[in-house]
Amino acid sequence: MSVVYQPQTNFDTVSGRFGQGFVDISVNVSEPLLLAPFFSLILSNGQPIIVDLHAAASNRFTGTFAIMPSTPSGVASAVFSARDAAGNRGHRYPIRRPYPD
DSSP, rough: OOOEEESSOOBBTTOOOBBSSSEEEEOOOOBBBBSSHHHHHHHSSSSEEEEEEEEEEEEEEEEEEETTSSSOOOOOEEEEEEBBBBBEEEEEEEEEOOOOO
């Protein structure tokens, strides 16, 4: 599984920090899934940002989330969960990303 984050605005390429605005994501998986996977970002205060993913191709899912003025600063952790065609469940916590100060 791989995740690509594509900020629409406000991204610092040096620090890797995201600022306020929308961020598109693309999740690529190695095998077909029964349904769109669950994906969320858990913020430093424990608050989740749930990203609604939609199938863009057989093994690729896309979605968008917003970083609002009220979004707390800090590092976020991604949470991923899905079921493959055989019904096996898999999950992963792939990244930690800094958010605005």
